Amino acid sequence: MTRLLKQYNEQVIPNLKKELDQENVHALPKILKVVINMGVGEAVADRKKLDEAVEHLALLSGQKPQITRAKKAIAAFRLREGMPIGCRVTLRGAKMYEFLDRLITLALPRVRDFRGVSAKSFDGNGNYSLGLSEQFVFPEIPADKATLTQGMNITVVTSAKTNDEGRALLREIGIPFKAPQ
Numbered sequence: 001m002t003r004l005l006k007q008y009n010e011q012v013i014p015n016l017k018k019e020l021d022q023e024n025v026h027a028l029p030k031i032l033k034v035v036i037n038m039g040v041g042e043a044v045a046d047r048k049k050l051d052e053a054v055e056h057l058a059l060l061s062g063q064k065p066q067i068t069r070a071k072k073a074i075a076a077f078r079l080r081e082g083m084p085i086g087c088r089v090t091l092r093g094a095k096m097y098e099f100l101d102r103l104i105t106l107a108l109p110r111v112r113d114f115r116g117v118s119a120k121s122f123d124g125n126g127n128y129s130l131g132l133s134e135q136f137v138f139p140e141i142p143a144d145k146a147t148l149t150q151g152m153n154i155t156v157v158t159s160a161k162t163n164d165e166g167r168a169l170l171r172e173i174g175i176p177f178k179a180p181q
Contacts, residue, residue: 004101012172029160039086116178126160
């Protein structure tokens with residue numbers, strides 16, 4: 001059992017019961033999956049950049065990423081339909097909790113001038129998205145060997161019905177939100 005899953009079972013569930021005034025454990029929100037997406041625009045001109053992004057995402061997630069392809073042709077970007085332009089991976093179960101633990105404890109504190117993540121990035125259904133400007137905040141990726149500085153989008157999909165429930169869940173898990181101003 002991963003450290004974050006153990007914390008969820010022992011601390012987060014009792015705290016959420018009190019905060020959300022729910023007695024049924026199954027009615028409490030939980031994290032369903034984490035989706036990591038890297039859009040590599042330079043892949044149109046240089047395929048090696050996409051290969052490097054796939055390699056980095058595989059190191060971060062522990063599983064092979066899926067290559068995403070262009071849905072439409074856009075002449076201004078020299079993009080044709082079906083060209084590879086990014087990669088993504090969906091994490092569930094133990095790998096998901098392991099990744100979230102590394103994100104919260106290792107990666108986010110290494111972000112330059114970090115004061116917390118925005119509390120406004122919820123989609124209305126309790127799912128949270130955040131963007132990182134570079135992949136080097138994760139210690140698994142060697143910064144000296146990489147030639148591509150690539151950002152990524154991380155989406156945490158929860159079973160929460162509202163943003164407030166999702167925010168309460170992620171706050172209890174340990175995601176550092178900015179103080180309201």
